Amino acid sequence: xTSLSRDADAAQPAATPAAPLIVAKGLTKRYAKVIALDxxxxxLGAGIIGLVGANGAGKSTFIKLLLGLIEPTxxxxxxxxxxxxxxxxxxxxxxxxxxEHDCLPGDAxxxxxxxxxxxxxxxxxxAARERTAETLRHVGLFEARYRPIxxxxxxMKQRVKLAQALVHDPRLVLLDEPTNGLDPQGxxxxxxxxxxxxxxxxxxxxxxxxxxxxxxxxxxHLVEIEGGRLVRSSPMAELxxxxxxxxxxxxxxxxxxxxxxxxxxxxxxxxxxxxxxERDGDAVLDAIRDGVVELDLGLVRMEQGRRRLxxxxxxxxxxxxxxxxxx
Amino acid sequence: xxxxxxxxxxxxxxxxxxxxxxxxxxxILGIALIPAVVQLGVAALSPExxxxxxxxxxxxxxxxxxxxxxxxxxxxLVGRDQRTQTLSLYFSRALRREDxxxxxxxxxxxxxxxxxxxxxxxxxxxxxxxxTDVWGAVRDTWQDIPAILxxxxxxxxxxxxxxxxxxxxxxxxxxxxVTIVAVFVLATGISTAIFESAGPDxxxxxxxxxxxHVVRGMTLWVFGVSPVIHEEDQLYEAxxxxxxxxxxxxxxxxxxxxxxxxxxRSVSA
Numbered sequence: 001x002t003s004l005s006r007d008a009d010a011a012q013p014a015a016t017p018a019a020p021l022i023v024a025k026g027l028t029k030r031y032a033k034v035i036a037l038d039x040x041x042x043x044l045g046a047g048i049i050g051l052v053g054a055n056g057a058g059k060s061t062f063i064k065l066l067l068g069l070i071e072p073t074x075x076x077x078x079x080x081x082x083x084x085x086x087x088x089x090x091x092x093x094x095x096x097x098x099x100e101h102d103c104l105p106g107d108a109x110x111x112x113x114x115x116x117x118x119x120x121x122x123x124x125x126x127a128a129r130e131r132t133a134e135t136l137r138h139v140g141l142f143e144a145r146y147r148p149i150x151x152x153x154x155x156m157k158q159r160v161k162l163a164q165a166l167v168h169d170p171r172l173v174l175l176d177e178p179t180n181g182l183d184p185q186g187x188x189x190x191x192x193x194x195x196x197x198x199x200x201x202x203x204x205x206x207x208x209x210x211x212x213x214x215x216x217x218x219x220x221h222l223v224e225i226e227g228g229r230l231v232r233s234s235p236m237a238e239l240x241x242x243x244x245x246x247x248x249x250x251x252x253x254x255x256x257x258x259x260x261x262x263x264x265x266x267x268x269x270x271x272x273x274x275x276x277x278e279r280d281g282d283a284v285l286d287a288i289r290d291g292v293v294e295l296d297l298g299l300v301r302m303e304q305g306r307r308r309l310x311x312x313x314x315x316x317x318x319x320x321x322x323x324x325x326x327x
Numbered sequence: 328x329x330x331x332x333x334x335x336x337x338x339x340x341x342x343x344x345x346x347x348x349x350x351x352x353x354x355i356l357g358i359a360l361i362p363a364v365v366q367l368g369v370a371a372l373s374p375e376x377x378x379x380x381x382x383x384x385x386x387x388x389x390x391x392x393x394x395x396x397x398x399x400x401x402x403x404l405v406g407r408d409q410r411t412q413t414l415s416l417y418f419s420r421a422l423r424r425e426d427x428x429x430x431x432x433x434x435x436x437x438x439x440x441x442x443x444x445x446x447x448x449x450x451x452x453x454x455x456x457x458x459t460d461v462w463g464a465v466r467d468t469w470q471d472i473p474a475i476l477x478x479x480x481x482x483x484x485x486x487x488x489x490x491x492x493x494x495x496x497x498x499x500x501x502x503x504x505v506t507i508v509a510v511f512v513l514a515t516g517i518s519t520a521i522f523e524s525a526g527p528d529x530x531x532x533x534x535x536x537x538x539x540h541v542v543r544g545m546t547l548w549v550f551g552v553s554p555v556i557h558e559e560d561q562l563y564e565a566x567x568x569x570x571x572x573x574x575x576x577x578x579x580x581x582x583x584x585x586x587x588x589x590x591x592r593s594v595s596a
Contacts, residue, residue, distance in 0.1 A: 067419045097419035103412045
């Protein structure tokens, strides 16, 4: 029987700023005819990490390999300094998992089930119940927790799944498509919850999704997988760096302002109702202000464009402005 | 692992589950107690020492009942988690796959032990208490107690083994139930048929595959009664020493357990 006393464990997980959270070397998983994961070489630090890729790209396979639910065909991986194959049982004390698929029994109540899971993870009875109550509160299940899970909505079931992943106080949680099957409001709430987990509770989060907008909203690092291969792994900041395009909307003659700016050697392009101006330093900002005043225009909006994730994954280098589409 | 064991036990006896589950479990327990009650009733009423059912013959009366219990309970105990895919949640925790198998198996063995030991102890106590000379009766028969426990243990381990081994292979409860019943019925039937047709010398090995025969032989051995005594028995014709059956029971149980562990090792959650 495994010793689940954390103090007694000789191997302790480590995730200091110096030591990476996850290291994969040549991680490969091959089924009969399909290569689900092909030579993954990856190093990830703590934070909220997003795994993005189309369905079937290999996100779930990667997560399951990390958890030891499936065995790699070749290669190795370590989480928090512990090998996932050889030290899996020790490692899993500190890891929580929220699967993509349905996995809850219908006849237990949320409290019973999560408490049971806590006990399986080694918490003694009273501590398990306490942690269960706390965790269920954090995920937002209140009176409903005393009803059988069979009668829950999808949103509530997802919360229970999340709760059982958190109840044993893990250092890292792996969430496989956590917003699956949720309506927009449910998605929103789940993402907010995930963000809180990553920031307030100091738990490292690895979250997989096929929706870029979700990853963009919550994660600070992104890993892209396609066809089992690692396409890119970079911090979000790099990907959505501010570009040097300014969008200006005025109440009045757009062309006039464009001319004004061009006279002063700034490059300005008229795009329908808007002006796209290249920004090279702050001087242009003053020019715009002066131009608007002189020409007696109303300045409606001035905005810095940001590259959105979509265009990195799609074609073209279009710049996206919040709520505005240059046509 | 302990928590999982207790959880399995609770599930078997329907605690915290639907009323139907409770009815099944306690219903079977109730039926199992009937022979004990009858025995006690007779012993109490009759002035002499009477044994309606000798302890070593007890299992024959309840064997079918145990098979039914096994067929009904094992699939639920073991198949549920596979069906609801809760296994992923278990295996993503610090629980070794073997531990899961052992915990489930252990819970099942315990439940069968309850079914076998409780009625028998009841009978024993009742018999002894109703005897004209209580202490004398105890002195004469006290060896029955360890025999009861040992035989019950071997029986439980074997029946549980078969039940869990079969149930772990499939997620559908109904398939598992039918297969378990088939195993018990067919194994017994085919073995007996082979034995009868092939004659005692060659055919007796077939008996080793029949759960009921193995149980009977093993029980007789534990109680110190040679299986060769009862002449009308097939066991008599087989002429094996009782210990063979006991060993057979243990081996089969271990094989079943190994099957279960292997299944859980390889199933990808």
